[in-house]
Amino acid sequence: MKRLLSILLCACLLLSLAACGEQTLDPDEANKLVIWHDKEDAVIAALESYLATAVPDLEVVFEKKTSLTDSLKLVGNDPSAAPDMFIFAHDKIGVFAEMGILAPIESLLEEGALENYLPMTLEAATYKDTLYQLPLYFETLLFMYNHRYMQDEEVPTTTDELLAYMENNTGRGRYGFVEQHSTAYYSAAWIHGFGGSIIDDTGVPFPDAQAVKDALNYHSQFVALMPGETEYNTVNTLFLEGKADATIGGPWMVPSARAAEIDLGIAPMPTVDSTGKALAPYSGVQGIHVLNFAAEQKTEAVKKLLSVLTAPTIGIDLALASGCAPANSLCYDDERVANDELVQSMRTTAEIAVPMPNIPEMDVMWTVVGNLLTDVNLSGKDIDDSFDAALAQANQLIDAMK
Numbered sequence: 001m002k003r004l005l006s007i008l009l010c011a012c013l014l015l016s017l018a019a020c021g022e023q024t025l026d027p028d029e030a031n032k033l034v035i036w037h038d039k040e041d042a043v044i045a046a047l048e049s050y051l052a053t054a055v056p057d058l059e060v061v062f063e064k065k066t067s068l069t070d071s072l073k074l075v076g077n078d079p080s081a082a083p084d085m086f087i088f089a090h091d092k093i094g095v096f097a098e099m100g101i102l103a104p105i106e107s108l109l110e111e112g113a114l115e116n117y118l119p120m121t122l123e124a125a126t127y128k129d130t131l132y133q134l135p136l137y138f139e140t141l142l143f144m145y146n147h148r149y150m151q152d153e154e155v156p157t158t159t160d161e162l163l164a165y166m167e168n169n170t171g172r173g174r175y176g177f178v179e180q181h182s183t184a185y186y187s188a189a190w191i192h193g194f195g196g197s198i199i200d201d202t203g204v205p206f207p208d209a210q211a212v213k214d215a216l217n218y219h220s221q222f223v224a225l226m227p228g229e230t231e232y233n234t235v236n237t238l239f240l241e242g243k244a245d246a247t248i249g250g251p252w253m254v255p256s257a258r259a260a261e262i263d264l265g266i267a268p269m270p271t272v273d274s275t276g277k278a279l280a281p282y283s284g285v286q287g288i289h290v291l292n293f294a295a296e297q298k299t300e301a302v303k304k305l306l307s308v309l310t311a312p313t314i315g316i317d318l319a320l321a322s323g324c325a326p327a328n329s330l331c332y333d334d335e336r337v338a339n340d341e342l343v344q345s346m347r348t349t350a351e352i353a354v355p356m357p358n359i360p361e362m363d364v365m366w367t368v369v370g371n372l373l374t375d376v377n378l379s380g381k382d383i384d385d386s387f388d389a390a391l392a393q394a395n396q397l398i399d400a401m402k
Contacts, residue, residue, distance in 0.1 A: 038087075039087060045321065086288070091362065094127050097130070105132060106131050117135060118347075137319070140281050142342075145245060145246035157268075176244075177226070177244065178235050181373070183373070191215045228378060312328050368390050372387065
């Protein structure tokens with residue numbers, strides 16, 4: 001009898017524990033989703049307006065974080081401190097996936113939901129064969145010029161033509177072309193144009209050393225015709241004040257250029273004459289990520305939110321509100337989006353753009369490449385010696401991460 005009573009008590013205890021484990025959240029909490037972001041007001045306003053209509057039964061709270069990645073590293077997967085989701089660029093996916101805080105996205109989406117997405121955006125959102133982000137929109141660098149100084153027929157289609165234009169139109173406080181030549185994000189386009197890369201998808205730095213050296217050597221001719229100081233503010237000011245005929249910049253420069261009444265033109269990236277490859281900038285894909293605990297505890301709410309975000313309507317809204325280039329190709333069928341020169345230029349560039357590496361090892365390469373460019377472009381050091389030092393530093397820093 002005692003043995004039977006003991007068995008019954010154990011069974012009751014197990015059932016009680018199981019019930020606790022399966023206990024559902026309070027309905028209000030289950031339908032509340034907190035989303036961290038670092039986006040401009042126009043983007044969030046478009047999202048808030050759309051979601052209020054598309055999912056009125058969900059309470060979606062957007063919280064802006066100026067140091068979003070650092071904040072996520074601190075809170076991890078703690079439901080009491082972390083958000084349910086966050087909107088950020090794709091390049092940190094590897095870091096957060098290795099931390100174990102991200103939920104795979106595809107199992108939370110309806111079948112066929114990604115069929116119309118631009119391949120580049122899905123590639124960017126994938127880490128170790130797993131999709132961890134639902135892409136919303138993307139950004140790429142663009143070749144911009146001032147119609148007042150550079151006529152359409154003068155726009156260079158090759159880098160040799162660009163160099164010739166610079167030689168003929170630089171001097172007396174005016175520059176034919178300027179860019180942030182000693183910043184890794186910008187120099188990547190030139191490295192890609194020579195068939196090289198900063199790091200491969202397995203974490204090997206500078207997999208084609210000669211291509212990087214060739215790019216640095218060739219690009220040095222352009223650097224010599226630009227001001228030594230080419231940080232963002234300098235380049236931006238020169239172009240906005242009409243002291244530079246052309247530049248390579250991001251879509252974030254466009255509102256300022258229009259406000260300054262620059263007669264702005266946007267053209268395809270020039271092709272490197274010796275390789276036949278276009279200058280291929282990095283692309284940054286902005287999208288929504290889901291934390292593991294939210295995918296497990298608020299599954300239905302998360303699925304519902306992701307479902308409405310795959311509709312082309314929100315991509316169109318974002319394009320119209322902030323010049324964002326939608327990840328969903330169906331958005332470009334909208335006449336208003338089709339007639340937006342900025343958005344269409346980014347879509348064209350997306351065909352050659354390279355998604356920023358999303359592996360953790362890339363974190364150290366921003367510093368390594370920045371140091372290399374400073375040595376070569378600003379300090380005039382030997383390219384071969386500087387490259388060898390950069391490669392050694394990269395290998396050392398990457399090895400320390402293992």
